[in-house]
Every structure is written in structure tokens, then in C-alpha cells.
Amino acid sequence: MSRLIKAGALVLRARRLGEKDKLLTLFSPEIGKAGARAPGACNVKSKLAAGAEPFTFANFLLYRGKSLYTISQLEVKKSLVGIRGNIRGYALGLYMAELVEKTVEEGEAFPAIYRLLAECWHLLNEQKGDGDILARFFELKMLDLLGYRPHLDNCVFCGQAKAPFYWNNSCGGIFCGNCARGRTRMALSAGTLAFLRSLQAMPAGKVIKMRAPTGQKRELREILRHFLGYWTGIESFKTQDFLRKISDE
Ligand SMILES: [Zn+2]
Structure with missing residues (x-):
């Protein structure tokens, strides 16, 4: 099974993980609920920063780890700024x-x-x-x-x-x-x-x-x-x- 997968998901929750990263809880129709590390997402200049917030719909490219996914790329489809x-x-x-x-x-x-x-x-x-x-x-x-x-x-x-x-x-x-x-x-x-x-x-x-x-x-x-x-x-x-x-x- 490939370790790299594509999935569309909602971001349910985002927490800080260490100094630079975020830990997201994703919810996807394909892979269900999953924890995913977003490396460097605390830095506003990071390409992952924009999607590493709740109320985001995005397409993710994820590496499957033992207990956690790691986000390689994400493309924001919609961010619910009204909420x-x-x-x-x-x-x-x-x-x-x-x-x-x-x-x-x-x-x-x-x-x-x-x-x-x-x-x-x-x-x-x-x-x-x-x-x-x-x-x-x-x-x-x-x-x-x-x-x-x-x-x-x-x-x-x-x-x-x-x-x-x-x-x-x-x-x-x-x-x-x-x-x-x-x-x-x-x-x-x-x-x-x-x-x-x-x-x-x-x-x-x-x-x-x-x-x-x-x-x-x-x-x-x-x-x-x-x-x-x-x-x-x-x-x-x-x-x-x-x-x-x-x-x-
Ligand atoms: Zn009765």
C-alpha cells in the first residue's frame, strides 16, 4: 500500500505541536477521522499555514505514518471566513x-x-x-x-x-x-x-x-x-x- 495518499477533508481542529508545527484533526469521506502533522504551519509564510485552521475544506497530500499522517501539500478549496x-x-x-x-x-x-x-x-x-x-x-x-x-x-x-x-x-x-x-x-x-x-x-x-x-x-x-x-x-x-x-x- 502506498504511503502517499490524496484525500479531501475538513479541518475539525488545529493545535500547536512544538514550536513550529500544528497537529490537525482531519475528517475525510475517504479516510475518516485522522490526526495529521502540518510541519511549519505556525509560520504564517508556510504554504501549509492557510489551510491549517478549523472550518477549512482542502485537498491534502498525506504521508501515512505509524500513528499519524504528515501533510506534504494542501490546496484550500474553501475557507469559511463567515464563521x-x-x-x-x-x-x-x-x-x-x-x-x-x-x-x-x-x-x-x-x-x-x-x-x-x-x-x-x-x-x-x-x-x-x-x-x-x-x-x-x-x-x-x-x-x-x-x-x-x-x-x-x-x-x-x-x-x-x-x-x-x-x-x-x-x-x-x-x-x-x-x-x-x-x-x-x-x-x-x-x-x-x-x-x-x-x-x-x-x-x-x-x-x-x-x-x-x-x-x-x-x-x-x-x-x-x-x-x-x-x-x-x-x-x-x-x-x-x-x-x-x-x-x-
Ligand atoms: Zn404507552
């Missing part, structure tokens, strides 16, 4: 990247997740719609693609479709008043459930039209945060702490 210029969009975009980084195994090609992240980053870059709602959409679609799709159609136990419904993380979705006896539960308002169902069913391009009051956005965020944590085992996200710090709520 970098907006602190909230920036934090939401990094949160999406962190969610991918923490749930996808190294070397596992996952083209559907790649497409989802690329679409959502593009929407953040264009600054259309509500970024928080886009983040909830991203979480729901990620749960779906990872095999943890929440069941929202009817009672997960008896199948009845009449509200009110309740929710707990371990049941994997909603359940009715009859099936709620003896179970840990939280109430789920009809409006929030309808919103979740719409998000779960729609393509990314339509999310930019969705709006919700602050209280409902908070409820959606908390429900999905706990559900995601329960099923993926991820206890915290660095970028969520950052988001809370810059949030005006």
Missing part, C-alpha cells in the same frame, strides 16, 4: 466539530456525517437562520446516523399516539401517560415535541426557516444534551462550556 468572524457561529461550529471528533472512531469513513457537517458549517458560514436551532438539528441527525435516533412518533412501549407524552433518556423516546407509571419521567410539551419531530424529518436547507422562543430553545437544548450524553457516553464538551460563557441567556 470565524462571528463568535457565536464560531462556537457552534466548533461544537459540531467536537461532537464528530468524540463520536467517530479514528480511521472510520463516515461520508453521511461528513456531508451533514459540511452542510451545517456552510449554513453557519452564511449566517442564515438561527444557529442554536441548527445545532439542535445537527445533534438529532448525528444521533440518527450513530444509531441512537430518538423515537418521537408515538409511545415507545404501547404505540399509542395520543398526548400528553413523557420522556426519559433510557427509554429512547416518548411514552404515554399509561406507560409512565413507575418510570422516571419528565414532561415534554406538545410544542417542543412537534418541533423535534419537524427537525428530525427535514433536510438541512429548511432549518434556516425555523424559529422558536427562547424558553423552548432552552428546553430543546437540555433534552438533547442529556439524551446525547446518555447514549454516547460523552459527559461534557469543551465547546459547550465556551458557548455558555458567551451566551446572553
